Amino acid sequence: MNSAKVEIRDVTKAFRSTGGSQVTALAGISLRIPENEFLTVVGPSGCGKSTLLYIIGGFLKATRGEVLVNGVPVTGPGADRGIVFQKYSLFPWRTVMQNITYGLEEQGVPRAERQEIARSYLRLMRLEGFERAYPRALSGGMQQRVALAQTLACEPDIILMDEPFGALDAQTRKLMQVELLRLWEQRRTTIIFVTHDVEEAIYLGTRVIVMTARPGTVKHDEPIALNIARDKEDYMLNRAFMELKMRIWLNVKEEVERYGEVARS
Amino acid sequence: MAQGKPRVDVDMASGSREPAARRWAALRWLAAGVAHYFSVLLFFGLWEFVARSGWVNPWVFPPVTVSLAEWGRSLATGDIFHPMGLTLLRALGGLTMALGVGITLGLLMGRYRLVEWFFEPLIAIGFPAPKIAFLPLFVLWFGFFNTAKVLIVFTSCIFPLTLYAYHGARSVDRFYLWSALSKGSRGFALLRKVVLPAALPHIFDGFQVALIVSFIVAFVAEMVTGGGGLGFEMIKAAQDAETPRAFAMLFTISLLGYGTIKLAEWLRALLLFWHIEHEAH
Amino acid sequence: MPALRKIVVRFLPLLLVFGAWEALTAPRLIPEDFIPRFAHVLRALGDLLSSAEFYGHAAASFSRVFIGLTISIIAGVALGIGMAWYRWVKRFCEPLVVLSYPIPKPAIIPVFIIWLGIGDLSKIAVIALGCVVPIIISSYNATLSVDRYLVWSALSKGTSERRLLRKVIFPASLPRIAVAIRVAIAVAFILLVSSEFIAANTGLGYLTFSYGSVGSNDYMFATIFLIVAVGFSADRGYAAVMQRVLAWHEFGEL
Ligand SMILES: Nc1ncnc2c1ncn2[C@@H]1O[C@H](COP(=O)(O)OP(=O)(O)OP(=O)(O)O)[C@@H](O)[C@H]1O
Ligand SMILES: [Mg+2]
Numbered sequence: 186m187n188s189a190k191v192e193i194r195d196v197t198k199a200f201r202s203t204g205g206s207q208v209t210a211l212a213g214i215s216l217r218i219p220e221n222e223f224l225t226v227v228g229p230s231g232c233g234k235s236t237l238l239y240i241i242g243g244f245l246k247a248t249r250g251e252v253l254v255n256g257v258p259v260t261g262p263g264a265d266r267g268i269v270f271q272k273y274s275l276f277p278w279r280t281v282m283q284n285i286t287y288g289l290e291e292q293g294v295p296r297a298e299r300q301e302i303a304r305s306y307l308r309l310m311r312l313e314g315f316e317r318a319y320p321r322a323l324s325g326g327m328q329q330r331v332a333l334a335q336t337l338a339c340e341p342d343i344i345l346m347d348e349p350f351g352a353l354d355a356q357t358r359k360l361m362q363v364e365l366l367r368l369w370e371q372r373r374t375t376i377i378f379v380t381h382d383v384e385e386a387i388y389l390g391t392r393v394i395v396m397t398a399r400p401g402t403v404k405h406d407e408p409i410a411l412n413i414a415r416d417k418e419d420y421m422l423n424r425a426f427m428e429l430k431m432r433i434w435l436n437v438k439e440e441v442e443r444y445g446e447v448a449r450s
Numbered sequence: 451m452a453q454g455k456p457r458v459d460v461d462m463a464s465g466s467r468e469p470a471a472r473r474w475a476a477l478r479w480l481a482a483g484v485a486h487y488f489s490v491l492l493f494f495g496l497w498e499f500v501a502r503s504g505w506v507n508p509w510v511f512p513p514v515t516v517s518l519a520e521w522g523r524s525l526a527t528g529d530i531f532h533p534m535g536l537t538l539l540r541a542l543g544g545l546t547m548a549l550g551v552g553i554t555l556g557l558l559m560g561r562y563r564l565v566e567w568f569f570e571p572l573i574a575i576g577f578p579a580p581k582i583a584f585l586p587l588f589v590l591w592f593g594f595f596n597t598a599k600v601l602i603v604f605t606s607c608i609f610p611l612t613l614y615a616y617h618g619a620r621s622v623d624r625f626y627l628w629s630a631l632s633k634g635s636r637g638f639a640l641l642r643k644v645v646l647p648a649a650l651p652h653i654f655d656g657f658q659v660a661l662i663v664s665f666i667v668a669f670v671a672e673m674v675t676g677g678g679g680l681g682f683e684m685i686k687a688a689q690d691a692e693t694p695r696a697f698a699m700l701f702t703i704s705l706l707g708y709g710t711i712k713l714a715e716w717l718r719a720l721l722l723f724w725h726i727e728h729e730a731h
Numbered sequence: 732m733p734a735l736r737k738i739v740v741r742f743l744p745l746l747l748v749f750g751a752w753e754a755l756t757a758p759r760l761i762p763e764d765f766i767p768r769f770a771h772v773l774r775a776l777g778d779l780l781s782s783a784e785f786y787g788h789a790a791a792s793f794s795r796v797f798i799g800l801t802i803s804i805i806a807g808v809a810l811g812i813g814m815a816w817y818r819w820v821k822r823f824c825e826p827l828v829v830l831s832y833p834i835p836k837p838a839i840i841p842v843f844i845i846w847l848g849i850g851d852l853s854k855i856a857v858i859a860l861g862c863v864v865p866i867i868i869s870s871y872n873a874t875l876s877v878d879r880y881l882v883w884s885a886l887s888k889g890t891s892e893r894r895l896l897r898k899v900i901f902p903a904s905l906p907r908i909a910v911a912i913r914v915a916i917a918v919a920f921i922l923l924v925s926s927e928f929i930a931a932n933t934g935l936g937y938l939t940f941s942y943g944s945v946g947s948n949d950y951m952f953a954t955i956f957l958i959v960a961v962g963f964s965a966d967r968g969y970a971a972v973m974q975r976v977l978a979w980h981e982f983g984e985l
Contacts, residue, residue: 583936586955681838
């Protein structure tokens with residue numbers, strides 16, 4: 186009966202700051218994310234989106250509540266949950282190729298096979314010719330594509346993404362969105378994708394969550410059932426799309442204003 | 451990990467003024483201190499034990515309490531203050547001279563191509579080299595007295611001071627310079643009003659290195675060439691088989707080292723209040 | 732050859748200094764026993780470099796630095812990382828490190844001479860102890876400041892906590908440890924020369940002093956130059972090697 190891929194049960198997270206006071210980042214958030222869902226999460230800055238992902242990833246412990254993955258409580262990080270961080274976090278001492286093969290290496294995939302898999306992702310991310318480059322020689326957008334390839338190459342069961350395209354230029358960003366969507370349509374990996382861009386959230390997600398300002402909970406939960414081909418340009422001019430965008434944006438705006446904080450854009 | 455345990459409410463304990471509670475607080479404080487410095491106490495305890503066990507020659511390895519007593523005595527009678535003053539004078543004398551020359555030279559190198567061309571290779575070679583090797587030369591030229599010691603300190607300190615000032619001057623944000631130039635600052639005024647303050651964080655890095663170097667070099671020079679001072683007294687005590695006295699000198703110089711490190715940090719906070727320091731960790 | 736020209740232009744000031752030296756000393760404007768002629772220093776340099784005795788002293792000095800540094804690097808990196816990784820190591824080592832940090836390192840030379848005599852052992856011990864403290868502190872700080880996202884990234888790709896040290900923590904902290912080792916090399920040479928000045932019967936420091944005490948100033952100058960040259964080349968050689976090993980990292984000058 187428990188068919189949820191990821192189940193978040195009443196998760197609360199409080200940080201003790203240096204002054205001794207407490208900051209409640211998440212206040213009793215509950216969510217069920219079924220298999221194959223592409224969940225996108227939007228919300229004002231500082232509402233606990235990253236924190237939620239880190240708890241699902243097993244990097245942080247919830248103060249109260251728990252997260253179940255395939256019905257089993259999360260106790261720590263694992264290779265079943267891949268993550269792409271807000272900030273590029275490539276291993277600077279490894280070349281592009283070595284970065285992409287890292288996870289495969291750790292899982293004991295034989296060398297020849299690793300190389301082959303990595304090469305296909307290199308092509309996918311349009312990084313051919315940079316196999317031997319070190320991260321510092323790459324632009325921000327290229328680094329983020331390597332980070333994406335590094336995580337995808339492990340073929341995790343669930344992918345957690347924390348504003349992965351936030352630092353990319355507009356063009357690269359669009360290309361990456363199309364690429365990610367294509368990949369998801371092929372594999373139907375469960376994805377939890379945090380963004381501050383409402384349009385991106387609707388375009389990519391099969392379901393959008395709007396979080397409240399801190400302490401974060403779910404404010405608005407909306408399945409995206411637009412029956413149109415996701416060809417970007419047409420899609421955005423669609424009336425249903427615009428209505429949806431307006432509705433979600435108003436929800437976000439309300440939270441931003443309530444908190445008196447300006448969302449980054 | 452202390453996370454799971456119930457937290458002791460510290461404010462309550464210090465708030466109640468009953469003597470019993472205060473005694474408990476003091477005891478707890480003491481226990482925490484012992485727990486924290488456990489390894490240090492163990493170290494000195496072992497030292498004391500081995501020294502008193504009769505396995506080793508007390509000349510080679512005197513009990514730490516005996517050395518501490520000797521230190522206390524030399525502090526109480528004041529006969530440590532004369533050598534301490536000499537060492538301080540030599541270290542800080544050489545350092546002060548090097549400060550004036552090194553910072554000026556470094557800033558000039560950062561601003562004028564010709565000065566840079568002439569001095570850069572000399573500084574680049576001299577900086578990583580052990581300048582203390584010139585000590586016999588300075589003795590040859592200036593004898594065994596203060597001059598040679600002050601000058602070897604000067605020589606050792608000038609390299610880090612110049613190099614850091616030079617890097618500081620080179621890395622001054624060009625928009626500061628353009629802004630000042632467009633307001634009519636030129637030459638020396640530009641150096642003093644813009645380059646110097648902007649390079650100050652770097653210069654302070656150099657100063658902190660040079661401060662430690664000055665004490666090390668003065669001390670070594672005293673050990674090698676004599677003429678009074680903590681280094682000389684320590685070597686003399688070692689040669690005269692007065693090992694506790696040698697340790698008393700070691701304690702003194704360490705305390706001096708600690709004091710200067712703290713003084714430099716304090717000065718830095720005082721002078722560079724406008725500069726956002728990167729936290730080390 | 733533009734590269735050669737660049738080197739000549741760069742080191743021309745050095746040649747100018749030497750030229751001025753020779754110009755002042757050759758006509759005996761300055762007494763020979765005060766500053767020897769530069770030409771004589773060069774001659775002494777040639778002599779030294781072709782004498783077996785010199786290489787004996789150089790080997791003694793070099794082995795002291797090498798062994799002392801090796802010990803301090805291995806112990807320092809292990810303790811520094813250990814302190815960051817295991818609470819009990821930190822508990823034990825931190826007070827000792829804090830206490831020994833402000834001791835000016837040459838001040839331990841007389842103590843080690845009393846304990847270990849004037850041979851190799853006291854010099855090696857002084858160098859090892861003098862260099863280990865800064866290496867411990869840097870390794871500790873470097874390990875603690877490893878980007879947590881790198882650690883998390885590795886954990887989410889199946890790296891176990893035990894492998895983490897080798898796969899992430901160590902390479903990530905290597906650049907800062909490398910800088911600390913470079914400082915340690917400079918400190919090691921200072922300690923070597925100082926301890927050989929104070930009490931020794933072999934080594935380059937000893938050689939310098941013994942030439943000075945018999946009045947062979949040209950030879951004394953030559954040995955000093957050689958010590959400076961060795962210290963300088965050790966630094967540059969290390970920097971060049973590290974630039975290769977850490978090709979992925981961007982180094983500043985200094
Ligand atoms: N280690 C920490 N210690 C104290 N407070 C923290 C810590 N980490 C996060 N917080 C606080 O928790 C709240 C949520 O942080 P989080 O990074 O999850 O926000 P976010 O929604 O991802 O924001 P953004 O959109 O800006 O990335 C913030 O108010 C932050 O100040
Ligand atoms: Mg975030």
